[in-house]
Amino acid sequence: MSAQTSVLPVATGRTTLATFWQSLRRHPALGWASVGTSLAASGAAVVVPLLLGRLVDLVVADGTTRSLLLTSAWILGAGFAAAVLTGASRWLVTEWGMRACADLREEVLDHALRMDSARLESAGSGDVASRVTDDVEQVTDSIRLAAGVFTALVTVLVTIAGFAALDWRIAAAFLVVLPVHVFSLRRFTPRAKRLYAAERQAAGVRTQRLLTTFGGMRTVHAYGMAQRQSQRVERASQDAADARLRAVRGFLWFANMMNYAEAIGLTAVLLAGFLLVRAGDSSVGDVTAAALLFHRLFGPLGMLLVSFNDVQSAGAALARLVGVIGVDVPATRSGDAPAGRAAAGVTAKSVSHRYADGPAVLHDVSIEIAAGESLAIVGASGAGKTTLAAILGGVFPATDGAVWLGGRLIGDLSPTDLRRTVGVVTQEVHVFAGTLADDLRLAAPDASEDDLHAALRLVGADGWVAALPAGLATPVGDGEHPVTPGQAQQLALARIALLDPPIVVLDEASAEAGSAGAHQLELASSAVIRGRTAIVVAHRLTQAHACDRVAVMSRGRIVELGRPDDLVAAGGRYAELWAAWRR
């Protein structure tokens, strides 16, 4: 199950950063406001310990009660400013990140939906789903964290400036922590990358298993195989848990180093202060302020380094998202004027196809279908019917050969033009979550209520739709009002009717309905076929027999082609199938 996880690319660190930075730059006003308030908030927060140092000096110098009150008032004021500014910066920085993240996730889904099919099919739905749900969620969640990191970073920088303002020699002493941090980060980073990538991967497998399990709940119930299927999920979940703990263990070493760096830094600051005060170059108050400032840094520095953990794994998730964005998708703009509803024929020349590195499933298939003609494709399972239909319908390109729709090469049509020219009903049916009208309007967003009713009438679905609790407004899909496979097929046909293309490709449109509804569906598909060029993958030979011509496929080749009655009369393979069918 893990073999296909690498099919979708994962972006490099540099690309990931660049892409995220670009999304951030789309909101310049928020960006400037965030930076400004964060700087001001950190500034105000640094002033507090500096003022506390002043207070110590004042006591050492035996100052007046009045000056003590004045300093206290300043401390309170700085504290208030720090509070307001900290709240504001938290809000602004997080909103900035969230807006960028929303842009990003929309772009990811956009790319996931438009990605070229060959890649999508080999990637498996689980990997894509885990990126669009799990990874998006992780990145969204870590925006808060990233906002915290940003604030901490600003605080660290402002504090260092505060040190320098106090005494440059103490600031220099503080800098001894940097080599320690750099050393530990450099040793930790490559390991962390590996550990977190492994953790994400394990989580991806877990998501895939959970998705399959929840989707196939009915089958699990039917076999009473809860135990078996739970164990399957459990293995994946346990693997993910183990990967997580391995990542934690790696991180702990790093956290240790951080504490030692704090000890070294504090010692250095105090030692420098000790020497400076002994030499009479600095006051006890300054040393106190420096020590307090440094102590204050533990929080933000720790936050920076600790969240390195989560930033790394959020980074891994982000890289997977940017990887999806990096996948080329066909341009969406239509190249020429819309193809319109003009009648169009289909021509295929020497089409061959293989999936990934597999054996060829189509060999040198050529066929010409006149405008308005209907062609049935029949043959045994695995003969290549679905593949040929998919290639003729432009679902994915053939590895060899050329296909023309209405006289234009398929490769020259933009996705929009392609779908205006040809509508495809695939083997899988899916009822999209939302109201029934929403479901239909996916194919024709501007369709009026009357259009929807007309399409439903055409496919014979008007009766049961009218009987629904809220008609077209009834929620359908997952967990909502149940729709039978046959009804789902009718909806699929209704969507094509709404799309109204000159060419239709129907792949086993009546297969999943069960034979009870098959006759009804045959009527529906012939209604949709009427007046269009049609390619029908037919298992029910009655449906094939109603078409103008029949192509019989075997082992990736068209072995017979002709009018159904002629083929029966010729006594070949079709005649054999027909006899078996009528038996």
Add this chain to the structure above:
Amino acid sequence: MTDTPAPVPTGRLIGGMFRRQRRDTALCAGFWSLHQVCEALVPVAIGLVIDQAVGTGSGTAMLWSVLGIFALFVALTMGWRFGFWFLSKAVVQESHSLRMRVVRRVLTGRGIRTSRQHGELLSIATSDTQAAAELLELGSRMISALVGLAVATVVLLRIDWSLGLGLVVGVPVLVLGLHALGPVVERHTSAQQQSIGRAAATASDLLRGLRPLRGFGGVDEAVRRYRSASRSSLRASIGAVRAGATFVGVSTFTTGLLVTVVAALAGWFALQDRITVGQLITIVGMATFLSDPVLNLADCVFRLATARASAARVAEVLAAPEPTGSGGRTAQPGPLVLHEVHAPGLDGVSLTVPPGELLGVVTGQTTTADSLTDLLAGARPPERGEVTLAGTPVRDLDVATLRRVVLAEPHAVDLFGSTLREVLQTGDDRDDPAVRRSMSAAAVDQITDGGVGLDRELLDHGLDLSGGQRQRVALARALLADRPVTVLRDPTTAVDAVTEHAIADGIRAHRTGTDRATVLVTTSAPLLDRCDRVVFVHAGRVAAVGRHRDLLAQSAYAEVVLR
């Protein structure tokens, strides 16, 4: 496996989490408390060093100071590190166990009655179980923060009782005040989580329907819909962020106020020589340290709301009722009988499936076929009438044992596992010859061609198989399961006519000669031709019973089965 779980309210769920992970959570709280104490001692140490070494200029004192600081930091580091390790173990284990409870609850028996989409269930099983388990972290953090506060209080009490007393009173007031803000934040966060859940559900729904979606060119519209779901989720998130930011602002200010008051008082005491400069520094340092545990507590309060909301969703799934109840009696093989049942499309149908028979059930109505399949499988109760197995009403039977006797393979094919062998096995593992026999009966043996055999790797969900292959693999799986009663609904709709004949022979050969009963709910003539007996249900009632060839004489029957 069959016990019906008692309702799980959120509080009980959370209590159970702490009980199960008590050892690791307690260890974490202990080590983190040690860490907090050390953290509290850091400003004390700074004060001491400044007072004893920096102020006096004594080199020996400075040397001892350095050694002391290192000792303190070693303890501090160890405390945090061990605490974090035990906590991680507890959180990882607990989220795993919550996840598995959710999965088992959804899969066991008849599953649950819920309005949640698969995508939402997924998000409950992954992110909510994780967020709920993080309550363990919040618990440990709160305990250690309280210990840190206690130490700070003791130190201050020893320096000056009035300051210490002020803290003992002041800090709880602060925390309680911040706690009062909790509900406001919770309202926002739960709205946010719901709407994030909806956006994720939209995404996973669209992805699952991607092939059909592309077929009718719905991608643009789908993208637009996701965008609007994502935007409403963004709006909710920003609302929650503002609430959170206000909370941060208020808590920062209150801790700032605390620091100022303590520092000002201590300064005044120092001016009056009630305390030394070193003690003043300690107090000031302690006051700055204090903000850590107070903010920590406040942050825990803030996250408590989110984690509780997640725990509530997990509890809701665990407590969800079964669609129909389960009885307690053990199912025994025997005749499966429908007595005068009424259901959608059925208007008083009686029918007996005796052991050993291959029975065909024919109807031209989808609703009727659905009802019959569900009733025979015990998947739903009849509106009127009775369904019995070996003389016992099906509703009195324990679901787990019923499933060992009666199997109805759902018509929509779902395959599980990564190899063909794994996909076919559903219960007690069967040997390879048995697997091969069932595959050849389902006419699907050729997909193991090419030398890889049963270990052939399948893509997720068997997506690299054709529709016909998937249907036949599911049939082979049902035959391999070899239940005393097997109900097959239209098992050959996606295969060609020649293969259909082969399958019809295969099913007959595989199921007869034993006391196995098989029901074929179908209109396929080749399948019906092999049946011992065919029941024709028309207009909600049994219209005819007999052999397929004899029934063909009736025009109503012929119309349904001849195509």
